[in-house]
Amino acid sequence: MKRSTKRIGKQRATPPDDGAVAVRRALSPVVWAGVALVVAAAAAYSNGLSAPFIYDDESAIVDNPYIRRLWPLTALWSAPIQSAVAGRPVVSLSLAINFAVGGLEPWGYHAWNLCVLVFSALLLAAILRRAFGLAVVPSAIREAGDRLAFACALVWLVHPLQTEVVEYVTQRTESMMGFFYLLTMYAAMRSMLDPAPGASRWRALSIAACAIGMATKEPMATAPLMVLLFDAVFVAGGLARALRERTWLYAGLSATWLVVIALNWSGPRSHSAGFSSGAAPWTYLLNQAPMLATYLKLVVWPHPLVLDYGFPRTLSLADVWLSGVGIVSLLCATAIAWRLKPQLAYLLTWFFVLLAPSSSLVPVATEVGAERRMHLPLAALVVIVAVALRLRVAKLRLKPPSNWPAGSNGESSLLGGRFAAGLRQLLKPTTCLIRMDIGFRRCLVEVASLVAVTGVLMALTIQRNSEYQSVSGIWQTVLDRRPGGRAHYNVGMELKESGRRDEAMRHFQAAVADLPDAHYAIAFELAADGRHEEAIDHYREFVRLKPDDFSVPRAYHQIGRALMTLDRLDEAAGAFREMLRMWPKNADGIGGLADVAMRQSRFDDAIAGYGEYVALVPGHAEAHFNLGLALAAHDREGEAVEQFARAVSLEPNDADMRETYGLALVSTRRLDEAVAQYRAALAIEPGRVSTRNALGAVLAAQGKRDEAAAEFRRSLELDPGNTDTRAVAAAALGPS
Secondary structure, eight states: OOOOOOOOOOOOOOOOOHHHHHHHHHTSHHHHHHHHHHHHHHHHHGGGTTOOOOTHHIIIIITOGGGSOOSSGGGGGOOOTTSTTTTOHHHHHHHHHHHHHHTTOHHHHHHHHHHHHHHHHHHHHHHHHHHTTSTTSOHHHHHTHHHHHHHHHHHHHHOGGGHHHHHSGGGHHHHHHHHHHHHHHHHHHHHHHSOTTHHHHHHHHHHHHHHHHHTTOGGGGGHHHHHHHHIIIIIISSHHHHHHHTHHHHHHHHHTHHHHHHHHTTOTTTTTBSTTSSOOHHHHHHHHHHHHHHHHHHHHSOOSOOSOOOSOOOOOHHHHHHHHHHHHHHHHHHHHHHHHOHHHHHHHHHHHHHHTTTSSSSOBTTOSOOGGGGTTHHHHHHHHHHHHHHHHHHTOOOOOOTTSOBOTTSOBOSSOHHHHHHHHHHTGGGGGGTOOOHHHHHHHHHHHHHHHHHHHHHHHHHHHHHHTSSHHHHHHHHHHHSOOHHHHHHHHHHHHHTTOHHHHHHHHHHHTTTOTHHHHHHHHHHHHTTOHHHHHHHHHHHHHHOTTOTTHHHHHHHHHHHHHHTTOHHHHHHHHHHHHHHSTTOHHHHHHHHHHHHHTTOHHHHHHHHHHHHHHOTTOHHHHHHHHHHHHHTTOHHHHHHHHHHHHHHSTTOHHHHHHHHHHHHHTTOHHHHHHHHHHHHHHOTTOHHHHHHHHHHHHHTTOHHHHHHHHHHHHHHOTTOHHHHHHHHHHHOOO
């Protein structure tokens, strides 16, 4: 009988359950690292989300009409002239989205900024995770690649130098540009390392991200260079090979330079940055040596932080020689490193190249330095320090305690001998719970260092966020740490808002030497005190010093109003016309010209001007009232009554408007309605003698002599010496 045999072969593995796969993915270290970054960001920045708008936020957000609607998108390509968002349509779009969702509530804007920072940190971790796994990287770094990438991203995320791109809303220009910069790098890396056809999709994403970044902020122009250098150092092994193997990638990235050229061709911020900004390139370069030294110091110990470093100062080589020698030495070290350690050279080059657009010969006239400029350069310095520490820890000889018997393989063990060996074999699945080998102890050193550094940085970040909680508070920190004209000006503005005008004027006077805006503030206060000639001089000086400033049209409007007060009507009209040249169809300029025409008895021009004004601002009571006066002066009483009625409906508690409306009703013989308006005016202001006299005259005309006489008597009680009352009473009632 033939023995039956059972064929034994390779068994097919049971396909894993989809739910189990999802759980494993959800519990992967990479996912938990991402969650940890989000939690850390929330802990570090949540106390700053309620901070108010400050400085550039006023022109870029509060006073920016171009972000008031999302459609058509072409409107977002416009921006207030010389503002922080001019020529940066991607940032304008983000502000328009914020406005559409939450209006002018600052919380939403800060939340957007924080989300951008968190996504950038996640991208940075992803970039470093892949970079640390490349063959050219030392094995000690590859072995700890994942946790080292997480550590670098975490330190970069919670570093106090990042507070400005969260708390100062307009400076999302820097963080959004940084996000697209990192996305360009990540997608380019994937296109280098992933097989086809996925590589082509990553290449397209890299080029698209680079183009969007170019429409966000100008330093994005360095991205194609840094992608190429990364490829040459870490992947291709040389520039020529990188260009040859990925020609289409670099052609596409280079083409995105056309975006930044097109957006900046007209010089949307020509008075704040560039060779036409008014700052001398050599002077600006000399200022950058101490600023770069300050940046490096703040990387190591980020306190105290300063919102505003002021304007470039006139310096000589003798003033900056020490910091200059340090920076030049670092540049020389970078050049040498390209021969000896290209990976280190790349990181140092990242630092210098990212700062080059704002910290070189190309001057930024409005500020000599800004901590937000370290947003991306900081990443390279964090990686350098982290890698150096990792290599140092990897070389540590950590000996086990002398009372721990050694195992057969040289590892430390809680138990020794044969019993320990057997126990280790028995508990092999849970060995990680009882082993403490040298590698694990090295890991503990790294974790302890990360916790300590992160804890200190988060504490400093939370403290810095608290300084942004009021406009006066943040500017006071500038005045305390690096006093300058802009700090004096903004502290003065806060003092003025709180009613402390004398103190405010002292700060404005201190700011004049550095900041032309102080002339505007001084002029405004002088005009309020009736010192119009002095006010006009300061307004004109502001216009001379900042001819393209966003507030220049307003200055012309204020000049026109001051000239009208001085009865210099032709000059006032010229000021209003200059305002309209800069802001066509501006209601204030049109109204100013109409007021001048009214004062000069050019009633046709006044009627046309006021008519145009109310078409632009239909809810403005005073404009309807003035139009009514012009119509009445032109003997068009019926139309005047309509305008007075509209003005009263918009401003029902204005006794002057009601009295004038009553007079117009009398002229059209609508006496009952006139009486109603007079009585309404008296209900608002019972002591108005002119209104009682007008009411008495109408009552007398209606034959209500007793009521009329009572009104005249009341007028005389209020003002016994008023001759007008007696004259009106005599005309209405006859001689008493």
